[in-house]
Each structure stands twice: as structure tokens, then as C-alpha cells.
Amino acid sequence: MIRFEHVSKRYPDGTTAVDDLSFEVKEGELVTLVGPSGCGKTTTMKMVNRLIEPTSGRILLNDEDIAGIDPVRLRRRIGYVIQQVGLFPHKTVLDNTATVPALLGWKRARARERAAELLDLVGLDPSTFGSRYPDQLSGGQRQRVGVARALAADPPVLLMDEPFGAVDPVVREHLQTEFLRLQDAVRKTVLFVTHDIEEAVRLGDRIAVYGAGRIEQYDSPALVLGAP
Ligand code: ADP
Numbered sequence: 001m002i003r004f005e006h007v008s009k010r011y012p013d014g015t016t017a018v019d020d021l022s023f024e025v026k027e028g029e030l031v032t033l034v035g036p037s038g039c040g041k042t043t044t045m046k047m048v049n050r051l052i053e054p055t056s057g058r059i060l061l062n063d064e065d066i067a068g069i070d071p072v073r074l075r076r077r078i079g080y081v082i083q084q085v086g087l088f089p090h091k092t093v094l095d096n097t098a099t100v101p102a103l104l105g106w107k108r109a110r111a112r113e114r115a116a117e118l119l120d121l122v123g124l125d126p127s128t129f130g131s132r133y134p135d136q137l138s139g140g141q142r143q144r145v146g147v148a149r150a151l152a153a154d155p156p157v158l159l160m161d162e163p164f165g166a167v168d169p170v171v172r173e174h175l176q177t178e179f180l181r182l183q184d185a186v187r188k189t190v191l192f193v194t195h196d197i198e199e200a201v202r203l204g205d206r207i208a209v210y211g212a213g214r215i216e217q218y219d220s221p222a223l224v225l226g227a228p
């Protein structure tokens with residue numbers, strides 16, 4: 001589904017963030033990218049939605065080189081959730097969630113209906129939370145809205161960059177549980193960045209263990225943990 005072929009990224013200042021990366025993510029697979037800060041995880045992710053262009057190598061989405069796909073069209077096929085999701089402060093939770101369907105030209109009523117379904121899916125009762133504004137939510141709740149919004153156009157691919165990294169440990173565990181349930185329901189192809197090995201093991205069907213600019217191990221959680 002997503003294939004990296006000898007992908008390298010060298011930033012203009014000479015930093016090699018990713019060095020000759022080749023790996024594949026299957027359809028419906030949740031792959032966690034784990035490793036210390038600065039080892040190239042975010043760079044890897046941002047190349048998938050063309051926020052960053054590789055210096056060499058290529059990335060295929062369903063056997064199509066993404067270099068040939070218009071970035072705006074590409075990003076409609078890829079949901080993206082970051083550590084501190086940016087919500088529109090003057091829009092309600094429901095309207096924030098309906099942003100993408102509205103951009104895609106859906107009728108307002110249908111976009112809002114879809115937004116309500118999505119809020120339900122991420123564990124936020126739309127009748128309670130739909131009319132709130134972002135500053136009336138906890139950190140964990142804002143992240144859930146970010147996930148709902150990323151799913152709005154029903155993209156086959158989801159990129160999650162430390163989505164639960166800024167919430168406290170109890171809430172994080174709750175969000176992980178819900179995310180696994182959600183993934184069971186929607187089966188996206190997911191790349192999930194974390195620096196927390198426990199999170200990587202808990203969520204990942206496979207784990208890509210990063211060292212500086214490279215994947216040092218790419219295996220099931222059991223093999224990464226070295227189980228017999
Ligand atoms: P991670 O997500 O694992 O923390 P990143 O992909 O953000 O790693 O960064 C990988 C390396 O590339 C780091 O050394 C980082 O400092 C460097 N880097 C990231 N973005 C840029 C940039 N825009 N310009 C120069 N170097 C960068």
C-alpha cells in the first residue's frame with residue numbers, strides 16, 4: 001500500500017534526516033515508528049503527504065509514485081494528526097469536524113451529520129461536545145477532535161505524529177484503547193510516530209525501530225521485544 005524505495009532526505013543545511021530507507025506498509029496495517037528524538041520519524045511521515053520532498057528515492061502509494069500526484073489531491077487521501085492539533089478557535093467542535101467535508105463541497109446538513117458520526121466514533125457525544133468551542137475541551141478531547149477531523153474524508157491512510165504525546169499518562173492510555181477500537185472499526189493504513197516504546201508495542205501491528213536516519217528493526221511487537 002505504502003512503499004518506500006531507497007528514500008533519503010538531506011536538508012539544505014546538510015543534515016541527513018533519513019538515509020536510504022526502504023520498507024513497506026500493507027493495506028490496513030498499523031505501523032508504529034519508534035525511536036529517540038531527531039532520528040527521522042517526522043521527516044519520514046511528512047514525505048508521505050509531500051510536506052517534505054525526498055532528496056532521492058521514491059514513495060509509492062498503491063504502486064503509484066506520489067511524486068506524480070498533486071499534493072492537494074494526495075492529502076485528501078491521507079489524514080494527518082499531530083501532537084497539538086490546530087482547531088479553529090472560533091468554530092464549534094462540530095464545525096471544526098465538518099471542515100473537510102465542507103471543503104469537499106458536501107451540503108452543510110450532510111457535512112454536519114457526518115461530523116456528528118465521527119465525533120461519536122472518537123468517543124465524544126456530539127450532543128454534549130458538538131456545540132463547544134476548542135478552549136472548552138481538555139487536551140485529550142482536542143486530540144480526539146483532531147482524529148475525527150482527520151477521518152472526515154474517509155482517507156485510506158492515516159499519519160499520526162505523536163498524537164497522544166502531550167496528554168497526561170492516564171488520558172493517553174484511554175486514547176490508545178479507543179484508538180485501537182477505532183482502528184478495528186475503520187481499518188486504515190496507519191503510520192504512527194511515537195518515542196514511547198510501550199505505546200509502539202501496544203498499538204503497532206508492526207514496529208519500525210529507528211536509529212539515526214535508518215530503520216534498525218522492522219518486526220512484530222513480539223519479535224521487537226525479543227519474546228521467545
Ligand atoms: P524525529 O521525528 O525522529 O524527532 P525529525 O525527522 O524531526 O526526527 O528530524 C530528523 C533530523 O533532521 C534531526 O537531526 C533534525 O534536527 C533534522 N531536521 C528536521 N527538520 C529539519 C529542517 N527543516 N532543516 C534541517 N534539519 C532538519
Ligand code: ADP
Nearest residue numbers: 132134135136137138139140141142167168171
Ligand atoms: P484533561 O486531564 O483531559 O486535560 P481537563 O482537566 O482539561 O482534562 O478537563 C476535565 C473536564 O473538564 C473535561 O471533561 C473537559 O471537557 C472539561 N472542561 C475543561 N475546560 C473546560 C471549559 N473551559 N469549559 C467547560 N468544560 C471544560
